Amino acid sequence: MKFAVIGGTGLIGSQVVDHLNAAGHEAVPHALSTGVDVISGQGLDEAVAGADVVVNLTNSPTFDEASPAFFRTSMENLLAAAEKGGVRHFVILSIVGVDQVPELDYYRAKVLQEDILKAGPIPYSIVRATQFMEFIDAVMSWTADGDTVRLPATPIQPIASKDVARAVAEVAAGAPLQGVHNIAGPEIFALDELGRITLAHHADGRTVVTDPAAGMFGTVKGDVLTDKDAHLAPTRYADWLS
Template identity: 75%
Template structure:
């Protein structure tokens, strides 16, 4: 099978390309650096021509309200080109519980992306993943003041990027789900607890203070970002990933 991997040079995209090619498929990475601009449309028709499946892993450069325009424009361009090229399957990566956090601009933008795909002309699959283990440091940096990290008690179920890429590659190589696959890591942590575990493991000198208004995840209420009952549970534990 031939795949066009949009955002194929990024964290997840590069792994998906490698795994699909190792399995005997032809997966081609596309991004701004390869001359494909999904906002202006430059290079998009050529990128999707002759492919069986488009995998869209491109991410908005911002997490604010501008992300709505990014996903609206990029999906409109990609879906139109995919329909014209006769693409048979379109895959996007989204977020577990994304439709349960209306107070977060970026999550509303990802819901818009999902809705455009569902209403579009191409058979589709949506893979929703929980928060990446690789993003914990960035989350902590965002709410660090000196030697203090302020984090809410929001429950998360972190998943390793390699497990996400495995699931995306598997779904992309299969028949369209015309629905959603939820994937999650095996363990649930409160975000403040996750911060303390991370600091201890890395001998970091900072301390964590629980603040339920801090950072992006201060807008999240309840356990909506943990795995629903139908989720596939990935094998990598956070403690093993840290080590």
């Protein structure tokens, strides 16, 4: 099969392309750097022409109130191009529990992206993943101040990007789900605990202070970002760190 992977040069997209090509498919990466702009529409018709499947892994450049406009415009442009090109399956990557955190602009934007896809003309699959292990350092940087990192005790279930990419590739190569496939890491941590584990591994002398209101995840209530019933990926956090 032929796949157009939009956002195919990024962390997940580049690995999805590799998985699909290794499986004998033809997966072509598309991004701003290859002349494809999901907001202006430039290059989209050419990118999806002849593709059986579109995998959309583009992401909003911000996590704030501007993110809904990005997902609305990009999805409308991509779906129009995909319908014109005869695409038979459209796949996106979303977030476990995304519809349970309406307080976050970015999460509402991802729900909007899902809803546009569901209402669109093309059979679809949505892969929802938990928080990427690769993003833990960035999460800590948001609330770092000198020798202190403030983190809430929000439960999260980190997953390695390589496991996310493998799952996205497998779903994309299958029949449209007309629904959601949840994937998660094999372990659940409190975010503040995960911060301490990470700093200790890097011999980083900073101290993690538990702050229920710190950062983006301070607005998350309960364990909605975890899913014990999800398909569990194999990579454990300690193994990923090593």
